Every structure is written in C-alpha cells, then in structure tokens.
Amino acid sequence: MQDRFDNPGRTRWRRFAAMLVPATAVAGAIVFGMANGAIAASFAVSGQTFKVSASELRGDGFVQYGGIAEESDGRKHPVAVSGIRNAKLYDLCQSVKVPGAPVVLTINAGGGGEPATASGLMIDMDSLQGDATFKDINIGQDASTLTGGPAGARGDVKAFGQQADTVVIRDLRQVARSTHAGTFNLTGLTMQVNVGADAEECF
Incomplete structure (x- = not known):
C-alpha cells in the first residue's frame, strides 16, 4: 500500500486528500497538529505515529x-x-511506542477537572474516533477559503474543507503524525517510560 504513495504526482495527492477528509468528517474530527501547504512545516516528521486520548476536548x-x-x-x-x-483537553494522554521493543513513553496532563489548554493547535492525523458535536459547521467548503481556525490554516484551492465555530x-481517540501549537499548557504534567508488562499505550 505504501509503495503507491512514495512518488505520487501533485494531482494524485490532491485527489487523495479530497477523498480522505469527507470520511474523517463523518467520523468526527480534530485536535492538534502540523499544517502542510499554507502553514509551512518547521520540521520533517519521523514517520512514526503516536496516540492521543482525552475524556473531552x-x-x-x-x-x-x-x-x-x-x-x-x-x-x-x-x-x-x-x-x-x-x-x-480533559484527562489528556499521549503515548509513543518504541518500534520493536516493549517500551512506551507516556505523558499525562489535564486531570482532576483542570484541563490542559492550547492555542493555535494544528495536527497531521491518520485517524480519529469519538462522539463529536459541531456548532455552525460548513462541510464541503473550498479549503482555500477557510477562516475559522488558527491564522493561515487553509488548504488548496477547490480542495475539500470544513470549518465550525465550536467543537x-x-x-477522543486519535492517531497522529505530528503536533504543533502556539502555546500548550499541560496542567499537572507527568511523564513516564514504561517497560515490559507495564508498557501500555493510551488506548
């Protein structure tokens, strides 16, 4: 499957993105990340995914x-x-599993009713699950005309986009590839490296 996407043309990538987003919109959608295109990525991704969960966003x-x-x-x-x-983000958990080893790095924050807070969040994600409620949502909007999110967050002309006043x-259960935020306040932060039987991810 991966070989089909190693060296695609620009048009093929745009078509794939246009098909991908509607499916994600039906499932629910959101949380942090790294924009590509309108917002230039400041780093190359590692290629490894990580998991994020929260009781509520x-x-x-x-x-x-x-x-x-x-x-x-x-x-x-x-x-x-x-x-x-x-x-x-309430009861935030982020976990990264070391490839080929029973080792997981876990970060927790935002518990006890004191949520983690962030501004200017962007995310590159592979999948998302949860029960989502949007207010004043536009689905199918030209991605180049999006104005509701962080400054400069918009996609290609005539590509599929969506925006909402609130979400x-x-x-929340999310698999992501990168995260970026203008500010990210992790209330009650704890970080732990778990090995062996205790090496469990957020979900």
Whole structure:
C-alpha cells in the first residue's frame, strides 16, 4: 500500500486528500497538529505515529482539510490536517511506542477537572474516533477559503474543507503524525517510560 504513495504526482495527492477528509468528517474530527501547504512545516516528521486520548476536548475555531506529512527522506503520508484556535483537553494522554521493543513513553496532563489548554493547535492525523458535536459547521467548503481556525490554516484551492465555530469531542481517540501549537499548557504534567508488562499505550 505504501509503495503507491512514495512518488505520487501533485494531482494524485490532491485527489487523495479530497477523498480522505469527507470520511474523517463523518467520523468526527480534530485536535492538534502540523499544517502542510499554507502553514509551512518547521520540521520533517519521523514517520512514526503516536496516540492521543482525552475524556473531552472543547475547542473554539475549528478547521480541517487534506494534507501531506513528509519525512526527511521524502517519504509522504496522506493526513487529515486539523486545527483549533483555542482548546481545552480533559484527562489528556499521549503515548509513543518504541518500534520493536516493549517500551512506551507516556505523558499525562489535564486531570482532576483542570484541563490542559492550547492555542493555535494544528495536527497531521491518520485517524480519529469519538462522539463529536459541531456548532455552525460548513462541510464541503473550498479549503482555500477557510477562516475559522488558527491564522493561515487553509488548504488548496477547490480542495475539500470544513470549518465550525465550536467543537466538542468526548472519548477522543486519535492517531497522529505530528503536533504543533502556539502555546500548550499541560496542567499537572507527568511523564513516564514504561517497560515490559507495564508498557501500555493510551488506548
């Protein structure tokens, strides 16, 4: 499957992104990341995914469109690019599993009713699950005309996009490739390296 996307033409990538986002929109959508295109990525992605979960995410100013995450060797990954101007995340968990080893790095924050907060969040994600509620949402908007999210967060002309005034996602489960935020306040931050039987991811 990956070989089909190693060296695609520009048009093929745009078509893939246009097909990807509607499916993600039906499932729910959002949380942090790294934009491609309108917002230039400041780093090459590692190629490894990580997991993020939260009991609830509340955000103002949501946008989503198709994009591509690129590794330093040029390998490309189709992603759903999502952004929120301001977000609160309750019971946040992020985990990264070491390939080929029973080792997991886990970060927790935003517990005890004191959420983690962030502004200017953008994400490159592979998948998302949860119960989502959007207010004043436009689905199928030209991605180049998106104005509801973080400044400059928009995709290609005539590509599929969506935006909403607010978003609430409960029981969030997300697989992502990169995360970027203008500010990210992790209330009650704890970080732990788990090995062996204790090496469990967020979900």
